[in-house]
Amino acid sequence: MQKLSIRGGTPLSGEVRVAGAKNAALPILAAALLTAAPVRVRNLPRLNDVRTMVRLLERMGVKAEAGAHEVALDARMVAEPFAPYDLVKTMRASILALGPLVARFGEARVSLPGGCAIGERPVDLHIKGLTAMGADISIESGYIHATARRLKGARIFMDTVTVTGTENLMMAACLARGTTVLENAAREPEVADLARCLIAMGARIAGHGSDVITVEGVDALFGVDHVVMPDRIEAGTFLAAAAATRGTVVLTDAPVGALDAVIEKLRAAGAEVDVGSDTVRLAMKGRPRAVGLRTAPHPGFPTDMQAQFIAMNAVAEGTALVTETIFENRFMHVQELRRLGAHIDIEGNTAVVHGVPALAGANVMATDLRASASLVIAGLVAEGETVIDRIYHLDRGYERIEERLGQLGARIERVS
Numbered sequence: 001m002q003k004l005s006i007r008g009g010t011p012l013s014g015e016v017r018v019a020g021a022k023n024a025a026l027p028i029l030a031a032a033l034l035t036a037a038p039v040r041v042r043n044l045p046r047l048n049d050v051r052t053m054v055r056l057l058e059r060m061g062v063k064a065e066a067g068a069h070e071v072a073l074d075a076r077m078v079a080e081p082f083a084p085y086d087l088v089k090t091m092r093a094s095i096l097a098l099g100p101l102v103a104r105f106g107e108a109r110v111s112l113p114g115g116c117a118i119g120e121r122p123v124d125l126h127i128k129g130l131t132a133m134g135a136d137i138s139i140e141s142g143y144i145h146a147t148a149r150r151l152k153g154a155r156i157f158m159d160t161v162t163v164t165g166t167e168n169l170m171m172a173a174c175l176a177r178g179t180t181v182l183e184n185a186a187r188e189p190e191v192a193d194l195a196r197c198l199i200a201m202g203a204r205i206a207g208h209g210s211d212v213i214t215v216e217g218v219d220a221l222f223g224v225d226h227v228v229m230p231d232r233i234e235a236g237t238f239l240a241a242a243a244a245t246r247g248t249v250v251l252t253d254a255p256v257g258a259l260d261a262v263i264e265k266l267r268a269a270g271a272e273v274d275v276g277s278d279t280v281r282l283a284m285k286g287r288p289r290a291v292g293l294r295t296a297p298h299p300g301f302p303t304d305m306q307a308q309f310i311a312m313n314a315v316a317e318g319t320a321l322v323t324e325t326i327f328e329n330r331f332m333h334v335q336e337l338r339r340l341g342a343h344i345d346i347e348g349n350t351a352v353v354h355g356v357p358a359l360a361g362a363n364v365m366a367t368d369l370r371a372s373a374s375l376v377i378a379g380l381v382a383e384g385e386t387v388i389d390r391i392y393h394l395d396r397g398y399e400r401i402e403e404r405l406g407q408l409g410a411r412i413e414r415v416s
């Protein structure tokens, strides 16, 4: 199994381009199911999750021609509206096929994703929303089976803000008869990127980026050529790594409008951050100051950046309280960070991070995607060698992380 070996202690320095956003790419690829016309998606990150989504579409009969950072999809013929367990279990985002399939073909069989390491993560709101739009849904042997003659518009209130839930229902509503109003919708920039793609396909969507999204259904959607937005979590991870190592980095092709909560906390930690039209420059002189935070749906502080900020706080001056409000079990990186010498207590859904002056390299294990990113940051700071095992988690969300951090001067290599 592949591992990363990191020799820490070097401040990051240099320029790196931000890749396309995984969490925008996945729903946009699923949206290709909504039309019989060709769909081209560009600025795709080269990630296992993206490959899994393309494989899932191919398994249904969609034709896919993949280039390095783009794919051409043709969903004219879909043999079977089916998302099998073996693919869904490796990537929960496969649930994004449900809405488009039932909307266009009147039927879908999608495996239930089951639990995952960071929490229970139910899909009840996806199911409730589609039911409100007239789908008949049953759960049979671990599969969601949905049928509908044609979905109809509905007013849907989601009592928890759900990103993929909002995306699934927004996609389904595009082909429903009548108007759908999604209330308490997710405001994440990736939802808005999906909406822009759907609008270019002929969908009638308003309010994306706010918490009320209105979709007026149409009979059919056209093809599209869409460029995926840059990844704000990857960008934030590079910035947190630069701050923790007391470095200076410039991000190009950065999603500047989507990073406000993260940049505000980096400034509070003492970083100088200059934001250009599509660049972000961060310089951290001296030791970071501890910054408290509480994760929340966008525009709050993203749960997907919580682990990386715990790593930065682990070497900061002072004590920080980091509260996780989205997922119930998202502190698995904490015990691995302790192996590197971090001093962190967990009290309920809050991590109390007592900054220490230095960390020391050790062998650690990645437990999930963002937890892995926090271990990389800690490894970049720690004196001596850190070896991170199970980096397939990292490869789900970061493209060639070792090369790109290497470009910033990190001493990092992939070993088997």
Ligand code: UD1
Pocket: 023, 026, 092, 093, 119, 120, 121, 122, 123, 124, 125, 126, 127, 160, 161, 162, 163, 164, 165, 190, 303, 304, 326, 327, 328
């Ligand atoms: C998406 C992101 C993930 C991010 C998360 C929160 C993708 C592919 N993944 O995941 O990286 O960490 O948003 O920003 O975009 N919930 C329910 N019922 C539902 C659906 C969700 O109770 O039907 C709850 C979840 O358990 C969780 C909260 O809602 O507590 C938010 O989850 P959700 O936004 O749905 O996460 P994902 O869309 O799976």
